[in-house]
Amino acid sequence: INGKNSDVVCVMSPAGCSHVSGFKVDNWKQNLRLIYQCFVWSGSVETRKRKVTLNSMHQSPVPVLFFSHSAIDLLYGGIYCFVCQDYIYDKEMEQIAKEEQRKAWKLQEFSKTSGIGEKYSMWEPTKRELELLRHNPKRRKITANCTIGLRGLINLGNTCFMNCIVQALTHTPLLRDFFLSDRHKCEMQSNSCLVCEMSQLFQEFYSGHRSPHIPFRLLHLVWTHARHLAGYEQQDAHEFLIAALDVLHRHCKGDDNGKKANNPNHCSCIIDQIFTGGLQSDVTCQVCHGVSTTIDPFWDISLDLPGSSTPFWPLSPGSDGSVVNGDSHPSGATTLTDCLRRFTRPEHLGSSAKIKCSGCHSYQESTKQLTMKRLPIVACFHLKRFEHSAKLRRKITTYVSFPLELDMTPFMASSKESRMNGQYQQPVDSLNNDNKYSLFAVVNHQGTLESGHYTTFIRQHKDQWFKCDDAIITKASIKDVLDSEGYLLFYHKQFLEYE
Amino acid sequence: MKMEDMSLSGLDNTKLEALAHDVYSDLVEDACLGLCFEVHRAVKQGYFFLDETDQESMKDFEIVDQPGVDIFGQVYNQWKNKECVCPNCSRSIAASRFAPHLEKCLGMGRNSSRIANRRIASSNNTSKSESDQEDNDDINDNDWSYGSEKKAKKRKSEKNPNSPRRSKSLKHKNGELSSNINPDLYKYNYSSGISYETLGPEELRSILTTQCGVISEHTKKMCTRSMLPDSETMLENDGYDAPDGQLIMSRLQWDGSSDISPSDSASSKASINNSESKRPKKKNKPSTLTLTTTGGGGERDKGQERERVVGGGSGSSNAQNALGLSIRKKRPKLPIPPAPSIYDDLN
Numbered sequence: 139i140n141g142k143n144s145d146v147v148c149v150m151s152p153a154g155c156s157h158v159s160g161f162k163v164d165n166w167k168q169n170l171r172l173i174y175q176c177f178v179w180s181g182s183v184e185t186r187k188r189k190v191t192l193n194s195m196h197q198s199p200v201p202v203l204f205f206s207h208s209a210i211d212l213l214y215g216g217i218y219c220f221v222c223q224d225y226i227y228d229k230e231m232e233q234i235a236k237e238e239q240r241k242a243w244k245l246q247e248f249s250k251t252s253g254i255g256e257k258y259s260m261w262e263p264t265k266r267e268l269e270l271l272r273h274n275p276k277r278r279k280i281t282a283n284c285t286i287g288l289r290g291l292i293n294l295g296n297t298c299f300m301n302c303i304v305q306a307l308t309h310t311p312l313l314r315d316f317f318l319s320d321r322h323k324c325e326m327q328s329n330s331c332l333v334c335e336m337s338q339l340f341q342e343f344y345s346g347h348r349s350p351h352i353p354f355r356l357l358h359l360v361w362t363h364a365r366h367l368a369g370y371e372q373q374d375a376h377e378f379l380i381a382a383l384d385v386l387h388r389h390c391k392g393d394d395n396g397k398k399a400n401n402p403n404h405c406s407c408i409i410d411q412i413f414t415g416g417l418q419s420d421v422t423c424q425v426c427h428g429v430s431t432t433i434d435p436f437w438d439i440s441l442d443l444p445g446s447s448t449p450f451w452p453l454s455p456g457s458d459g460s461v462v463n464g465d466s467h468p469s470g471a472t473t474l475t476d477c478l479r480r481f482t483r484p485e486h487l488g489s490s491a492k493i494k495c496s497g498c499h500s501y502q503e504s505t506k507q508l509t510m511k512r513l514p515i516v517a518c519f520h521l522k523r524f525e526h527s528a529k530l531r532r533k534i535t536t537y538v539s540f541p542l543e544l545d546m547t548p549f550m551a552s553s554k555e556s557r558m559n560g561q562y563q564q565p566v567d568s569l570n571n572d573n574k575y576s577l578f579a580v581v582n583h584q585g586t587l588e589s590g591h592y593t594t595f596i597r598q599h600k601d602q603w604f605k606c607d608d609a610i611i612t613k614a615s616i617k618d619v620l621d622s623e624g625y626l627l628f629y630h631k632q633f634l635e636y637e
Numbered sequence: 638m639k640m641e642d643m644s645l646s647g648l649d650n651t652k653l654e655a656l657a658h659d660v661y662s663d664l665v666e667d668a669c670l671g672l673c674f675e676v677h678r679a680v681k682q683g684y685f686f687l688d689e690t691d692q693e694s695m696k697d698f699e700i701v702d703q704p705g706v707d708i709f710g711q712v713y714n715q716w717k718n719k720e721c722v723c724p725n726c727s728r729s730i731a732a733s734r735f736a737p738h739l740e741k742c743l744g745m746g747r748n749s750s751r752i753a754n755r756r757i758a759s760s761n762n763t764s765k766s767e768s769d770q771e772d773n774d775d776i777n778d779n780d781w782s783y784g785s786e787k788k789a790k791k792r793k794s795e796k797n798p799n800s801p802r803r804s805k806s807l808k809h810k811n812g813e814l815s816s817n818i819n820p821d822l823y824k825y826n827y828s829s830g831i832s833y834e835t836l837g838p839e840e841l842r843s844i845l846t847t848q849c850g851v852i853s854e855h856t857k858k859m860c861t862r863s864m865l866p867d868s869e870t871m872l873e874n875d876g877y878d879a880p881d882g883q884l885i886m887s888r889l890q891w892d893g894s895s896d897i898s899p900s901d902s903a904s905s906k907a908s909i910n911n912s913e914s915k916r917p918k919k920k921n922k923p924s925t926l927t928l929t930t931t932g933g934g935g936e937r938d939k940g941q942e943r944e945r946v947v948g949g950g951s952g953s954s955n956a957q958n959a960l961g962l963s964i965r966k967k968r969p970k971l972p973i974p975p976a977p978s979i980y981d982d983l984n
Contacts, residue, residue, distance in 0.1 A: 213667060213670060214670070214674050224681075225677060262684060268683055277690045279694070283699055283700050284700065285699070292716055292732045293733060294734075294736040294739075295733055295737050348711060349716070354722075354723075354724070354732065368743070604708065610707050612708060613708060
């Protein structure tokens with residue numbers, strides 16, 4: 139677009155100009171709307187076709203509609219002033235543009251089906267906010283080598299079981315994003331909403347404060363709403379995690395008195411969206427081979443370990459422990475994958491545990507198998523290090539190696555077929571990213587069954603790891619993390635799809 | 638070339654590739670142009686450079702990686718004097734002693750209900766001094782054992798006899814509440830110390846219609862799980878259920894109606910080793926304890942056996958907190974109203 143040289147100085151207020159007043163006559167608003175609807179943001183198929191035709195016919199690099207002193211770029215709807223020789227941003231005209239854009243967006247098919255009602259638009263400061271921001275140049279910005287988002291937690295008296303879980307939750311990316319964008323709308327009448335407290339917790343973590351936070355209100359709320367946990371005694375971090383998720387889930391519905399909210403499967407609260415997966419259980423009658431399938435929701439997977447009183451190896455029923463289908467007792471350490479294979483293996487229920495088969499109309503022996511029907515966005519693995527059988531109470535300290543990246547495909551319900559044929563090593567479909575996970579938090583327990591201490595490793599800024607030991611946060615290496623014993627392992631899906 | 642006349646089927650590969658390339662270039666150019674407009678607008682509106690961090694702040698928040706200090710550059714273990722205000726009784730409590738305080742303050746400890754029961758039992762008596770002593774939440778919490786009432790070891794009270802907490806009587810269960818206590822806290826009844834032999838028929842009925850009531854062999858405590866279905870109820874998957882001879886059935890469609898909450902920890906119940914999948918219960922063996930500090934419960938735990946996983950932490954050392962309970966703190970002053978400033982219009 140070539141403009142003439144001009145000596146006229148353009149007055150902008152703030153980024154608009156006075157020259158467009160020539161345009162703003164008569165029914166200019168309606169005209170502008172028409173222009174936008176026909177040429178720029180076209181909702182219907184016909185208008186889109188027309189736009190494409192125009193596009194193919196234009197001479198200039200971008201299609202433009204010319205007026206006396208200005209022009210409208212038909213690609214993005216920008217207004218160019220020939221006198222100013224620049225694009226200008228007029229408040230009134232932009233308002234109209236925004237409205238037309240929104241209308242067209244809603245007309246599109248994908249908007250209706252995907253539920254994405256609005257085009258995402260970034261935050262822009264108002265004139266007032268601009269002034270304030272200029273007046274206050276100090277910024278708290280999260281950069282790569284920045285402490286913002288990290289904070290210690292005071293131990294309130296044997297409460298490290300709570301602190302370690304809080305650290306894991308505050309470093310769960312999706313959860314963090316949910317709370318930092320202020321998405322919780324509280325419907326609870328009283329002051330005792332745990333989700334609100336969680337929101338406050340994120341504010342504390344991102345406040346830039348260096349002194350550790352005192353989570354006394356959180357403890358009070360959790361003990362109020364999860365009575366079975368209450369009591370000043372050393373407690374189990376895993377149990378706290380489940381209780382906390384449960385209360386958060388209930389409070390997300392705005393339920394005032396904590397009565398058990400609806401069906402967990404119908405819930406669309408942020409907790410369910412992030413943490414809830416589906417575990418499929420198939421019981422197969424050995425006689426008629428009929429299968430009974432049930433699917434239950436889960437927030438965590440508890441895995442048995444070698445070293446407990448129940449034998450861990452062999453992983454497959456009927457094998458004698460030697461090499462069968464590639465799952466022999468390895469010389470190296472037990473891996474998380476081993477534990478998952480064992481968890482999802484078909485198990486003979488034995489003659490003492492016959493199930494009534496509706497096909498056979500009698501009690502028959504059967505096998506049972508668990509697989510993942512639906513994976514949560516955040517998968518939590520609980521290594522069962524604490525044995526509570528009748529005679530034994532002890533901690534199992536067997537080292538279990540766990541990876542930074544995990545592919546859950548072999549443990550899916552859909553992978554059962556190939557596993558039955560003995561293929562444990564499936565070719566990894568590199569294009570299918572649905573089941574790929576990255577480690578982001580590890581909770582460790584040091585000490586004995588009676589008395590011990592919890593700490594958490596968390597991941598921040600992609601590849602920086604930190605150790606959270608109550609009030610003390612220090613930098614950690616990936617090696618520190620992977621060499622640790624591991625009690626609760628938190629993995630996050632790598633790729634998120636719209637549903 | 639009119640758009641309507643074009644048909645892709647008649648074109649060979651080269652032409653198709655050229656077309657594809659054209660389309661792709663157009664898209665890339667349009668995207669670049671869009672970005673240019675965004676930047677231009679941001680500069681013109683004045684917010685493009687607004688989020689640049691100032692040097693000072695960048696230094697402030699830089700991660701420190703040195704031995705002996707945390708990432709903020711702070712020396713370890715300097716947080717011993719932190720305090721907080723109890724949401725229940727509004728007293729100022731040392732942070733590292735808050736958990737044991739809260740347990741008693743909410744009346745949730747193993748022995749709080751015993752204290753409460755005593756209070757009820759003695760409320761008909763006129764002995765004020767006895768109930769005062771029972772009110773003392775620093776009483777050594779002996780384990781209560783079924784069928785006998787061991788007297789708690791009395792400890793020297795450090796409490797100010799005029800402490801506001803004295804006037805709070807933790808009334809007995811079933812809905813009678815002290816006005817200062819949040820009703821929500823008493824959804825579940827006191828957990829321990831109830832002997833069926835000492836309860837009258839009315840009390841028994843009211844307890845057993847609202848709670849489970851089973852007395853554990855080990856702990857001698859009564860289960861106070863509410864009779865209402867709740868998330869703690871374990872639902873067992875007992876195998877076949879298929880009506881009409883259907884061999885394959887989804888009892889719980891994923892998108893349908895499962896009665897089970899994820900908090901039932903389906904995976905741990907479903908795990909193969911059944912003996913481990915039981916939820917570990919707290920186990921308290923009766924024993925005599927001597928408390929050597931006035932701070933309360935921190936060290937008592939170590940003498941007892943625990944079944945469940947424990948993780949407490951280093952914060953339980955409480956010698957330095959002995960003073961925390963006896964000092965009355967003044968309420969913090971109200972903040973001074975801010976001077977007029979450019980921020981006024983934001984409120």
